[in-house]
Amino acid sequence: DSGVTQTPKHLITATGQRVTLRCSPRSGDLSVYWYQQSLDQGLQFLIQYYNGEERAKGNILERFSAQQFPDLHSELNLSSLELGDSALYFCASSVDVGTTNTGELFFGEGSRLTVL
Amino acid sequence: DAKTTQPNSMESNEEEPVHLPCNHSTISGTDYIHWYRQLPSQGPEYVIHGLTSNVNNRMASLAIAEDRKSSTLILHRATLRDAAVYYCILRVGGGNKLTFGTGTQLKVEL
Numbered sequence: 689d690s691g692v693t694q695t696p697k698h699l700i701t702a703t704g705q706r707v708t709l710r711c712s713p714r715s716g717d718l719s720v721y722w723y724q725q726s727l728d729q730g731l732q733f734l735i736q737y738y739n740g741e742e743r744a745k746g747n748i749l750e751r752f753s754a755q756q757f758p759d760l761h762s763e764l765n766l767s768s769l770e771l772g773d774s775a776l777y778f779c780a781s782s783v784d785v786g787t788t789n790t791g792e793l794f795f796g797e798g799s800r801l802t803v804l
Numbered sequence: 805d806a807k808t809t810q811p812n813s814m815e816s817n818e819e820e821p822v823h824l825p826c827n828h829s830t831i832s833g834t835d836y837i838h839w840y841r842q843l844p845s846q847g848p849e850y851v852i853h854g855l856t857s858n859v860n861n862r863m864a865s866l867a868i869a870e871d872r873k874s875s876t877l878i879l880h881r882a883t884l885r886d887a888a889v890y891y892c893i894l895r896v897g898g899g900n901k902l903t904f905g906t907g908t909q910l911k912v913e914l
Contacts, residue, residue, distance in 0.1 A: 731904035744901045795847030
């Protein structure tokens with residue numbers, strides 16, 4: 689158990705819909721990361737938040753958005769869903785972004801999104 | 805982001821050592837070498853990391869070439885539970901964003 693909690697574990701929805709994925713980081717971790725894993729693209733970094741602020745952005749579509757709340761949990765919002773958005777979405781957390789830490793990321797078990 | 809190159813797959817027998825290679829010829833002086841693994845139906849899991857010197861922990865050993873252009877993850881005694889995709893990743897110094905490649909699928913047989 690990594691200590692990172694993601695909900696829901698599975699989600700089935702239709703094209704054009706909107707969903708929200710939730711992530712609770714490990715206790716004490718200030719950084720949250722979102723990754724997308726699909727069969728043809730592998731693990732793709734989407735976005736990182738640190739203590740409520742966006743820190744780094746990857747291959748995140750404009751239809752997707754994320755935020756980190758004062759209690760440090762994070763939500764990934766996916767809208768106008770397309771078939772190609774079907775994937776596993778992982779959340780990870782780490783202590784901070786400084787050079788003094790190991791840089792170890794702790795991953796949740798993922799949320800599997802199926803768009804029909 | 806600096807790129808790593810790994811074999812697509814490797815096979816090993818149980819209780820034998822496994823050496824997983826990784827090439828990273830464009831590594832810069834501040835890039836850390838990280839290894840993660842992903843077991844079936846799970847999120848990636850940290851294995852080990854290093855900068856210049858060889859590293860050992862309870863899971864594995866990391867051997868880093870003197871010129872840092874390659875590294876090898878060593879599992880001393882592979883078990884069936886070690887069957888996973890192993891990712892070699894370069895972490896740019898000062899940041900925690902990890903860029904995953906395609907990794908090496910390790911198969912462990914009895």
